Amino acid sequence: MEVDDTPDMLDISVPRYLPMSQETLKTFSAMVSAREDNLGRIDSILRSIKQDIDKYVEFIIGENMFENIGYTRDFMIVNLQSLERILISKYELENWKAIAFEIRNNLNQQIPEDPATLSNLQQYHDANDETLNEFIRRRVDEMKNSPEKDKNIREYVNKNDLYQLLKNMAFVIEKPTDPLPEEQDDDDVAMAGGVISLKDPMSLHTFKEPVKSKKCDHVFEKSVIEEYLRNEIKTCPVAGCEGRLAKFDLRSDDLMLLRVKVFEAKQQADDFEIETI
Amino acid sequence: MSLAKTRLQEERKLWRKDHPFGFFAKPEKSADGSLDLTNWRAGIPGRKDTIWEEGIYPITINFPNDYPSKPPKVKFPENFYHPNVYPSGTVCLSILNEEQDWRPAITIKDIVLGVQELLSDPNPDSPAQEPAWKAFAKDKELYTRKVKEQAKRYQNYNA
Numbered sequence: 001m002e003v004d005d006t007p008d009m010l011d012i013s014v015p016r017y018l019p020m021s022q023e024t025l026k027t028f029s030a031m032v033s034a035r036e037d038n039l040g041r042i043d044s045i046l047r048s049i050k051q052d053i054d055k056y057v058e059f060i061i062g063e064n065m066f067e068n069i070g071y072t073r074d075f076m077i078v079n080l081q082s083l084e085r086i087l088i089s090k091y092e093l094e095n096w097k098a099i100a101f102e103i104r105n106n107l108n109q110q111i112p113e114d115p116a117t118l119s120n121l122q123q124y125h126d127a128n129d130e131t132l133n134e135f136i137r138r139r140v141d142e143m144k145n146s147p148e149k150d151k152n153i154r155e156y157v158n159k160n161d162l163y164q165l166l167k168n169m170a171f172v173i174e175k176p177t178d179p180l181p182e183e184q185d186d187d188d189v190a191m192a193g194g195v196i197s198l199k200d201p202m203s204l205h206t207f208k209e210p211v212k213s214k215k216c217d218h219v220f221e222k223s224v225i226e227e228y229l230r231n232e233i234k235t236c237p238v239a240g241c242e243g244r245l246a247k248f249d250l251r252s253d254d255l256m257l258l259r260v261k262v263f264e265a266k267q268q269a270d271d272f273e274i275e276t277i
Numbered sequence: 278m279s280l281a282k283t284r285l286q287e288e289r290k291l292w293r294k295d296h297p298f299g300f301f302a303k304p305e306k307s308a309d310g311s312l313d314l315t316n317w318r319a320g321i322p323g324r325k326d327t328i329w330e331e332g333i334y335p336i337t338i339n340f341p342n343d344y345p346s347k348p349p350k351v352k353f354p355e356n357f358y359h360p361n362v363y364p365s366g367t368v369c370l371s372i373l374n375e376e377q378d379w380r381p382a383i384t385i386k387d388i389v390l391g392v393q394e395l396l397s398d399p400n401p402d403s404p405a406q407e408p409a410w411k412a413f414a415k416d417k418e419l420y421t422r423k424v425k426e427q428a429k430r431y432q433n434y435n436a
């Protein structure tokens with residue numbers, strides 16, 4: 001690494017990163033924060049998509065439009081495509097953020113502990129045989145050209161809760177207690193007589209605020225499972241499940257909540273029909 | 278209301294709506310006539326085509342305050358003849374043991390079905406009483422006779 005941009009060789013109190021190009025470092029920091037801003041923007045777009053879905057569901061339930069499933073499918077297809085694009089950008093930005101983190105760590109490790117002085121400048125020089133620019137380029141290339149890239153993106157999109165909600169909402173609005181097509185052979189899904197249970201397995205009450213375990217996909221009522229777990233790590237309350245859970249393994253299960261809402265609305269509509277006959 | 282109370286009320290509702298054929302289970306009545314949801318009485322029919330089939334065997338199920346975090350205690354009458362039942366009547370079954378396979382999602386229905394299975398399919402690795410365990414291990418003829426005699430005694434047990 002060249003040291004010709006060193007300002008004053010006689011100044012002993014030079015900054016620790018002196019042998020790195022300060023310009024590169026500045027550009028790098030600016031790029032990182034710009035991308036972090038973008039991530040924030042994406043998250044707010046995702047929140048507004050969630051609000052749109054909630055409004056749509058409220059409308060369907062309010063108007064009792066369970067039969068017009070074609071309408072829901074159209075809503076789903078349009079939104080699913082844009083959601084997918086947004087999630088792919090999010091995936092790339094998150095990857096970038098991870099690389100940026102790695103680069104920062106790498107920088108800190110490569111700089112010798114002692115402040116740079118005239119006598120140890122050579123040590124600085126030797127500590128880093130790859131320039132920052134080269135390092136960044138290498139990591140970004142690795143990310144872009146990874147053979148696993150497409151598979152990883154697919155997995156990332158598929159794992160997203162909002163994507164799952166949007167993808168399956170038409171099915172759930174039509175058949176609120178049916179297992180999803182891909183779940184039908186899954187033994188881990190709580191089913192009785194081929195239907196999905198809408199009840200918390202601990203209180204046996206119908207879900208109000210369902211949360212799903214990231215460890216094993218079992219669903220619980222938030223307040224009940226939180227009271228059970230407190231601040232410990234415990235074995236999943238479901239018989240035969242060896243999942244070890246803590247509070248932070250739980251995330252809200254919007255698809256289950258949709259099942260409950262639709263199921264109850266349909267039941268009310270049926271009761272109303274019986275009363276008016 | 279405590280989780281134990283609300284859960285037991287739901288268990289009762291579910292049981293009344295639907296339960297396995299030949300079984301019964303219900304909360305005891307307190308002295309003042311109200312239901313005591315923490316103490317249930319149940320009848321376990323012996324499985325068809327086993328030496329247990331003629332009887333309906335009585336158990337009590339006692340739920341602790343911290344149910345369903347902790348399992349209920351299930352008891353047959355004292356001196357009930359079975360390899361995995363203590364002389365006190367307490368049932369030794371892994372799903373009823375907090376240290377073993379108890380989980381809060383196990384329902385009363387799961388428990389009575391588990392006890393029914395244990396009757397005709399004892400666990401030779403967890404002896405709880407001398408007479409039945411010895412006979413089961415060494416003298417199948419004696420064991421069969423004793424079980425059938427007991428079945429006759431519980432032939433007419435019902436709610």
Ligand SMILES: [Zn+2]
Binds near residue numbers: 243
């Ligand atoms: Zn689980």
